Amino acid sequence: MRDTDLPVRCSALRGLSALVSELGGSGPELLKAYGFDEAKIAEGSSFVSLRLVERALEEAASRFAVPDLGLRMAAQQDLHMLGPLAIAMENSRTIGEAIGCASWYLFVYSPAVSLEETEDPLGSPGVVGLRFASTTMNASPQTIDYGIGIVHRVLTLINGGAPYGLRSVQLPHARLAHESAYRDHFGAEVRFDCPSAVLRVTTRLSSMPVSGGNDLLRDIAIDYLETHFGHEGVPVSDLVAAILSEQLGSGGPDLLQVARLLSLHPRSLQRSLSEEGTTFTGVVDRVRSRQALALITTTNLSFSQIAARLGMHEQSSLTRAVRRWFDTSPSRLRRAGQEPKASPP
The missing domain is CATH 3.90.1520 (H-NOX domain)
Known part of the structure; x- marks a missing residue:
């Protein structure tokens, strides 16, 4: 990074x-x-x-x-x-x-x-x-x-x-x-x-x-x-999300690296996220769900390729996560995203 x-x-x-x-x-x-x-x-x-x-x-x-x-x-x-x-x-x-x-x-x-x-x-x-x-x-x-x-x-x-x-x-x-x-x-x-x-x-x-x-x-x-x-910058969770958006596929999310980029001790970063009502894992999950939705519905990448881009080691991890996020399977989510939208009356 x-x-x-x-x-x-x-x-x-x-x-x-x-x-x-x-x-x-x-x-x-x-x-x-x-x-x-x-x-x-x-x-x-x-x-x-x-x-x-x-x-x-x-x-x-x-x-x-x-x-x-x-x-x-x-x-x-x-x-x-x-x-x-x-x-x-x-x-x-x-x-x-x-x-x-x-x-x-x-x-x-x-x-x-x-x-x-x-x-x-x-x-x-x-x-x-x-x-x-x-x-x-x-x-x-x-x-x-x-x-x-x-x-x-x-x-x-x-x-x-x-x-x-x-x-x-x-x-x-x-x-x-x-x-x-x-x-x-x-x-x-x-x-x-x-x-x-x-x-x-x-x-x-x-x-x-x-x-x-x-x-x-x-x-x-x-x-x-x-x-x-204050002088702590923009919401820390937003900064973490912006960094993670470009890093998920390069070895997976790394708390230590993100903390270094933000010039924070890892414990300080975790404490700041806690004060904003979230966790590092929670921000990772939010970024992954947003990227997964876009990759599944707007690209023809295989699900294993998408899993890799999200920093997941196995396609099965993507399948479980998509069910948790969207209450459906990756294949059904892709079909839904490719269905033609009805024209307005």
Whole structure:
């Protein structure tokens, strides 16, 4: 397992389907190939594997010869893809306060990414760095462009659409597209093959007022974030389910590995799940039942292949589980899923 198996909210994929369709492909087919649900993407509160998001962006960029795909994705996003965090940021008193909200609560969007203020990489006076980072040192270039591109867009939006004092951009990968694509997006010089992804900004940025901020709305948003998430992140059971969704077939569920990815001691993970009214075994069962239903009713895989994908050692285990979950046999469930649906009157 890799750190990129950590989850990110489905809202990260908003606009990908439409963009792929504009490029001459089939957006819905691309999403389906990776198991993404368009309805969940539109709703935005559930999670998908960061690894799959990386793969989907890299495949689309390669297949349709669009090396600036990540930047295009970032350019079309609005602030509210961040959910309640967006409300807290756009109603902060200053941009520095908004950046602080993002640094503290970005885990609500994904525990796999972070934003922090650092010293200027070039040591220039009056300049600081805003470093966008992933939990993995091997994050895909398209995902890096997308992530730091969104940070730039959010800062521009909360500054009323005006320049916010960006001096230059540093990216940790080689140039993917023509320099003009980067300059058009950031409006500043972009350097490549740097140690990390950084926006170099004026120190005055922290004191610049947020355009149209409202103290009451900010306080409500912060209270919501604290009440629903505290600083423990999204519900642990959701994070575990998102990780397991990509891991069941690779040796079966492993509590120790999942705990490591979440930076928790196994006992702490079990305790957190207990506080949410479930167990690791219970989450595994929930994920397996959802995947079993999809694999049985929408694919032609043999039942032994499905059992293997679910991390079950024998087909008989799948049969028993399907009877418990759906009160029927796998074969009957498959026939029911393949029956033509009656047309509406």
